[in-house]
Amino acid sequence: MSSPVAFDIQPQLATPIYRQVVEQVQRLVAGGQLSAGDELPSVRAVAERHAINPMTVSKAYSLLEAEGLLERRRGVGMVVAAQAQPAAAGTDRLALLQPALQALAQQAGQLGIPPEQVLQALARALQPDSKDRP
Template identity: 40%
Template sequence: MPRHAPLILDIAPGDPRPITRQIADAIRRQVAAGELQVGDMLPSVRGLAQQLLINPNTVAKAYQELTVEGWLDARAGLGLFVAQPRQRLSQEEQQRRLDAACNRFVDEVLGLDFTPKQMLGQLADELAVLSKPRKRA
């Protein structure tokens, strides 16, 4: 029987990313960190929209993006589930996205009064969370 995973998402109105992107990014992070595990069932589109007080179409778009990318598995009549890990993007696309993310990061922190060593340390701490094994509740 699939586990109904609690989905706690913070949507920030001041975030420059669209809400659809915030939802998709948060779910990707939770899967990568092991907070959502393979086979976990996600809330329905309507359920998550009510929880976040947003339009169901916004949630549907985020879920669709994650399904196309292979993060989620839609099962007819049953719902959405965290999919088995697989190669989601080509090596070239992975590198392109890494380059773009690094450029955005540099653009964001350029004017801050931190040394490169401090910024890299903070980034390493954030990434370390993803490598820690998580226990199921």
């Protein structure tokens, strides 16, 4: 079992909160950080921690269940489904980054930042000791 999931929910983003939860779980499964049988925090725990409506979290979990990534276990809550192995997640890991990369490219263009500077900043952010990493 992996360590408890801590979602990075950012209400100021244009992406709806339920979508943020869905995409984070998809990435964690595709990246192998969540594997079959790993428990997700309860709807109530996520809602309280992030001061959001429990129905938002419930919607995200239901969508993930419909996708086959999560399953409900009586008395336990939501867990990563057995068939949701990284290789069977059905999604290319880089494809999961595409929306964020497109947004980054658009924002850099709007700010007039040259691609080389963006790539350097991204390389720094990817360093293990970077303070910019989540």
